[in-house]
Amino acid sequence: xxxxxxxxxxxxxxxxxxxIASPLIFATLGELICERAGVLNLGIEGIMTAGAFAGWFxxxxxxxxxxxxxxxxxxGAAFGLLHGFLTVPLGLSQHVTGIxxxxxxxxxxxxxxxxxxxxxxxxxxxxxxxPVAIPVLSDxxxxxxxxxxxxxxxxxxxxxxxxxxxxLYRTPAGLALRAVGENPAAVEAQGISVTxxxxxxxxxxxxxxxxxxxxxxxxxxxxxxxxxxxxxxxIAIALVVFGSWRPGxxxxxxxxxxxxxxxxxxxxxxxxxLVPYQVFLMMPYILSILALILVARRATYPKxxxxxxxxxxx
Amino acid sequence: xxxxxxxxxxVLHTLGYPAGAIAVTVVFASxxxxxxxxxxxxxxxxxxxxxxxxxxxFMETLTRATPLIFTGLAVAVAFRARLWNIGAEAxxxxxxxxxxxxxxxxxxxxxxxxxxxxxxxxxxAGALLLLGPAVLKIRFGVDEVVTTLLLNFIVxxxxxxxxEGVLKDPTGLGWPQTKKVIDAAELPRLVKGRRLxxxxxxxxxxxxxxxxxxxxxxxGYEMRAVGHNPEAARFAGIPVNRxxxxxxxxxxxxxxxxxxxxxxxxxxxxxxxxxxxxxxTGIVVAMLAMLNPLGVVLSAVFVAGIFVGADAMSxxxxxxxxxAQVMVAAALLTMVAAIMLSRFRxxxx
Numbered sequence: 001x002x003x004x005x006x007x008x009x010x011x012x013x014x015x016x017x018x019x020i021a022s023p024l025i026f027a028t029l030g031e032l033i034c035e036r037a038g039v040l041n042l043g044i045e046g047i048m049t050a051g052a053f054a055g056w057f058x059x060x061x062x063x064x065x066x067x068x069x070x071x072x073x074x075x076g077a078a079f080g081l082l083h084g085f086l087t088v089p090l091g092l093s094q095h096v097t098g099i100x101x102x103x104x105x106x107x108x109x110x111x112x113x114x115x116x117x118x119x120x121x122x123x124x125x126x127x128x129x130x131p132v133a134i135p136v137l138s139d140x141x142x143x144x145x146x147x148x149x150x151x152x153x154x155x156x157x158x159x160x161x162x163x164x165x166x167x168l169y170r171t172p173a174g175l176a177l178r179a180v181g182e183n184p185a186a187v188e189a190q191g192i193s194v195t196x197x198x199x200x201x202x203x204x205x206x207x208x209x210x211x212x213x214x215x216x217x218x219x220x221x222x223x224x225x226x227x228x229x230x231x232x233x234x235i236a237i238a239l240v241v242f243g244s245w246r247p248g249x250x251x252x253x254x255x256x257x258x259x260x261x262x263x264x265x266x267x268x269x270x271x272x273x274l275v276p277y278q279v280f281l282m283m284p285y286i287l288s289i290l291a292l293i294l295v296a297r298r299a300t301y302p303k304x305x306x307x308x309x310x311x312x313x314x
Numbered sequence: 315x316x317x318x319x320x321x322x323x324x325v326l327h328t329l330g331y332p333a334g335a336i337a338v339t340v341v342f343a344s345x346x347x348x349x350x351x352x353x354x355x356x357x358x359x360x361x362x363x364x365x366x367x368x369x370x371x372f373m374e375t376l377t378r379a380t381p382l383i384f385t386g387l388a389v390a391v392a393f394r395a396r397l398w399n400i401g402a403e404a405x406x407x408x409x410x411x412x413x414x415x416x417x418x419x420x421x422x423x424x425x426x427x428x429x430x431x432x433x434x435x436x437x438x439a440g441a442l443l444l445l446g447p448a449v450l451k452i453r454f455g456v457d458e459v460v461t462t463l464l465l466n467f468i469v470x471x472x473x474x475x476x477x478e479g480v481l482k483d484p485t486g487l488g489w490p491q492t493k494k495v496i497d498a499a500e501l502p503r504l505v506k507g508r509r510l511x512x513x514x515x516x517x518x519x520x521x522x523x524x525x526x527x528x529x530x531x532x533x534g535y536e537m538r539a540v541g542h543n544p545e546a547a548r549f550a551g552i553p554v555n556r557x558x559x560x561x562x563x564x565x566x567x568x569x570x571x572x573x574x575x576x577x578x579x580x581x582x583x584x585x586x587x588x589x590x591x592x593x594x595t596g597i598v599v600a601m602l603a604m605l606n607p608l609g610v611v612l613s614a615v616f617v618a619g620i621f622v623g624a625d626a627m628s629x630x631x632x633x634x635x636x637x638a639q640v641m642v643a644a645a646l647l648t649m650v651a652a653i654m655l656s657r658f659r660x661x662x663x
Contacts, residue, residue, distance in 0.1 A: 103598070288464055
């Protein structure tokens, strides 16, 4: 029993939690941007898969790591453009289109993977991002190794959380983005195109999701394999609700969630023989559902979420 | 730009746009085939031949269509009432679990009693599995898209646990699989020496029953009303929440039959790879059929043909069979866009 509690005070535990949180932070921020603009993006799972592959493939073909991140982001933005085009000007069902994008992005990824590497049984590894210790800060006990000895992509995730918060609440573009998710007609009255803002938001959000996927191949597992996103996109959608559509809360939610996940992974080693391992693997998904039930009653959705906007209509 | 309803959609619109959607899908797939270094014409010919080029091939297509009809119906029913059931995959597996629980010898009954018993049990399990998210939606306002999606992962892990635990076949050489169902629980083959089984007939019958429920009963009317506009339906005195729960029970039950029919008709036992995403593909099947239960049969055969044909093509032409999934996803997106454009026109200004 003591073992189970002591885990919580070790640096390696918190370092793992932050590592697990990183792709979720990118993905949650990406989904948050889309939803704040009024567009549900169920393409997230497929877009993360595409990002994971695109980044890894670029590096494997000789590009440097940051170019790989850029390639992943562009791949994400391209699927975002498609999702945006179908749901914003055409006003198609965001549920159906999103699922379609997930099916298209993941199958296209697997197809490309098989064409590019026809006969590999174990996927090749790349030289991925390595942890960079930040001088002085990384010497703080427990907190230092956990927060300040991570890979550059993890740092980028935290920077992004701040940046998205700043953009949303401190800039005119952020104001416009939030407004098209609440009251698009009022935005149009200001002479700003609702279509343009929503399309931009979906593309930017999808790019972030793809970087979240790329984290898996470029900063965690170092190679690409099938089904590797494994529901992280759907968990991110739950985290957006849990974080009540605010970047700061979403960041905390992702870390909290990852801490639970890291904890159950360690508990599995301590109490492995007693309970089937599948029970532990179920935890993240069960936790997401519980989190949704917890907050759902007082969740305040962006008012125009999932409502297509037609110019001149009230 | 904005969309305007077409006052009188002509035949050109209602047929031209869907035809255009298929053309776009084929051109897109051809580009991928070219990238893979093969000739699109010969590849598509191989796909068609593999799907319908012989009696054997076409029966394989119908065999593959069987679970897709069930999951397609499940999605069509749910989406009609705007209950976003993305969890047909999980409901399928629960139906399969019930089939092996009751069908591997635990209950000794003649086939005429055992098969209906298993079907009812499987449908109940699938129905209850979707009732959970439906109740969470109604009582707490929890989005059913996310809960049904997450349940897919939970149920698959649960099945994996059963396969390595209580349901594991002791004579299975350590493989995570169940015992085979007994003869009385087996759905017989339709034609000797072919894999097509009575599950296909059951699927067609389910489609007809579902069509009758949707078009000819009060429940079907209420489901459509709720799907069209829940506020107006509530105002008109329709018990929206009760309708949503009934929809969930029906949808979950239909999806569970896919699992039953795959185990009792085709595989004989339950393994973790029973369904290569039949639940998700059911969404495409339902959308291509424009949520019409009878249309689901046709679109399931069409989608199954692409999968079966692509498998055959992949073996001889070397283009990865994932091309089938790409085509199906592209067909979904282009078709929903085409249906929209056949009813509305774009005004650029």
